[in-house]
Structure formats: structure tokens, C-alpha cells
Amino acid sequence: MTRRHSQSPVQIVGWIIWGLETLLVIGSIGFSSITGSLFGGRGMMGGSMMGGSSMMGTHWLIGLGTVWFIWRVAMQILAIFGILRLHNHNADTWPIILIVVGVLGGWLYLIPGIWGLIYNGQQRNRNRGNGNIQERRKVN
Template sequence: MQNTKQHKLSAAQICGWIVWWVITIVVLALAIFMLTRTTDAAGVHNSWNYHMIAIFLLLVYGIQQIIAFFGIKRLHYNESYVWPIVLIVLGVLGSFLYVISGIWGLIVNNPQKNQPTKIE
């Protein structure tokens, strides 16, 4: 039998994964809706530009989701501020819910809080 070590997720990471899955499902549903829709409510045929905009938005959010995946996975890597700030920037630029995990990660990764206190 293999002895596998399970990595315990922090509450900030669990929150980030929940946000990640919700946004992924919403983006995929909207992409399917936009790409399969051929006419609008008035019966006018959607142009090629409509589908190109849908593909562009899908690519932008796809790249955002890939970056967010690594940001959440490495949120506490070396207790640095890099990945929490990346998540905050993603939250400002796109899906605002990533701000929650980013700020939470900044609080958890605070090096002054994690240092042992010196008693004199």
C-alpha cells in the first residue's frame, strides 16, 4: 500500500474552490447559450460578429479560470502575497468573488502574524 500524504486545504482555499466552480459553471452555461443561439427574440439572425464576441469572452474567462486555478492551488505557497494579490486582481478585472479568497489569503499569509512572539 502506498502511503499518500493528504494536503489539508485552508478555509480560504475551500472558499476559492467554491467560487471557481460556480464561475466555471456559469461561464460554460453562458458560452453554450451564446454559441447555440442563432436568432434573437425578434427573429433576426445573429451575425458572425455575435459569435466572435462570444468566443472572445469565452477565451478571456477561460484564461482567467486557468490563472485562478493556480492562484487558489498555490494560495499559501511560501506564505507570500503573490497569489492572493493575483486573485484580487482577477476579482477586480473580472469575477469579483475572487476578491474574497484573495483578501482572506492575505490575512492568513501575514508573516508578522505567523512569527512566534518574543517574550522578554
């Protein structure tokens, strides 16, 4: 039986933000499919609605939406690993990755990214402080 480590407040907030971002991605896909069905599978600039050419049809919108969806799923997967490994050895790698995900995708990831940098810095300072006390005890 393995012992599960407790989550830090930073990770708990990260999971809440991950859930909100996931709902946003799923909701935007639902919204776009509903609006697409309302317009009969054609966008506002589609050939049948406003006399636009077939070049202005929905094919490029579908392609753009697919690329956006793949991008957001990749960001969500990267965010999962970032939140899980936020405090690995108190390194700043995963908080920085969350900040990059926040800049490139969901801006809410900036919160756990920056907070993770601060939290890990405080943990390092505590560990250094305890090490100095132990070294002083050895000298005396």
C-alpha cells in the same frame, strides 16, 4: 506515498467560488447557444429579422463571444494556480493575482484574494511571534 496537505478555509472557499464561476461560464455558453438557435442563427439585429444590414449580423457577436470565452477560460486557469498556491511561503503574490482576476473577470475571486492576504498576514505574525519567544529563551 505522498502526504497531502490539508486545505485552509480560504482555499476551500476559493474552490467553491471556482466551481460557481465555471458553472457560470458553461451556463452562459449554453444560454447563448440556445438563444442563437431560437433566432435561427441570427441575432436580434441580424439581416433576416429586422432588416438590418449584413454588417450587423451575428459574425461580430460570435467573434466577441469567442474572445469572451477564451478570456474567461484563461482567468479560470489562472485562478486554479492562484487557489492551489495561495499560501506558498505565506507570500502575497497569489492572493493579489486572485484579486486581479476578480477585478478583470469573476468578481467572486475578490473574496479568497482578500481573505488570503489577511490569512497570510496572520500566519506571518504568528511565525514572527514564535521566533521572538524562541530568541528570548536562547538569551535567558
